[in-house]
Amino acid sequence: MGRYTAVHTHPKGVGDARPTALQIIHDEGLEGKLTGKVIVLTGATSGIGLETARALLTTGATLFLTVRDSLKAKGALAELLTSGRVTLVDMDNASLSSVRTAAKQILDQSDGKINILIGNAGIMGIQQRELTEDGHEFHFAVNHLSHFLLFYLLKDALLASSSPSFHSRLVLLSSSAHRTHRLLPSNNYSFQDTPYVPEVAYANSKLANIYTASYVERQYGSRGLHATPEICGCHRGGSGDVVGVEVGGAGSGDDGGGGGGEGVGGERREVFGGLRGGGERKG
Helix, strand or coil: CCCCCHHHCCCCCCCCCCCCHHHHHHHCCCCCCCCCCEEEEECCCCHHHHHHHHHHHCCCCEEEEEECCHHHHHHHCHHHHCCCCEEEEECCCCCHHHHHHHHHHHHHHCCCCCCEEEECCCEECCCCCCECCCCCEHHHHHHHHHHHHHHHHHHHHHHHHCECCECEEEEEEECHHHHHCCCCCHHHCCCCCCCCCHHHHHHHHHHHHHHHHHHHHHHHHHHCEEEEEEECCCCCCCCCCCHHHCCCCCCEECCCCCCCCCCCCCCCCHHHHHCCCCCCCCC
């Protein structure tokens, strides 16, 4: 039985006994242990991303936080920005050109050192089929394609920054919704040939996150770059404190692209499961 198994048996919602992100950092003894490491986190303005950023800052790491709305981010992240170890990076996950620009900024300002990349930004609940400026269905573009491209552009830096004592890692936040549907055919990712169903679109994007993490682990694990898909129950009707608390309508998301806030305050997510142990391979 894991450390937190018992308190997850009968969740009672926000404020119950399940651990917060900060508590997990404390319990794992990670406070101040990642000094000198560089972490990139997408969608840090609200929800899971905001709580993750707060917790990671206590590890001593340098953070690059991608945000879609700089003004909103400066307000939400004001307490973090005073540390001198946080850099905000403008990035709209709905635009591949924006992802490329953000990747270049991150590489330039980090001097090519990146130890951990966390793909958190996301959207859900877009009721009508919409395409991005690049011609991709919004859920698939924001939740999957943007993170796939960002990883590709930062991959060499992640590989170069890996060491025997601290392997680099990619963490992609997925959802238990990935189990509800099979991946759509590659010629139908944007529902070109079938009726659009928002639940299928979301599940499709989250399943793609799982496949990406699995591929990265197989391809680069032996070179010190590991990948972890984190199943967070981050979907309407999921377990415990779900994003449905704040999801109000079409386009809701965790600062991914065209959205509001995907999470609730004080998230108790296992994103940190992907960071434990430094160079030690987990799961």
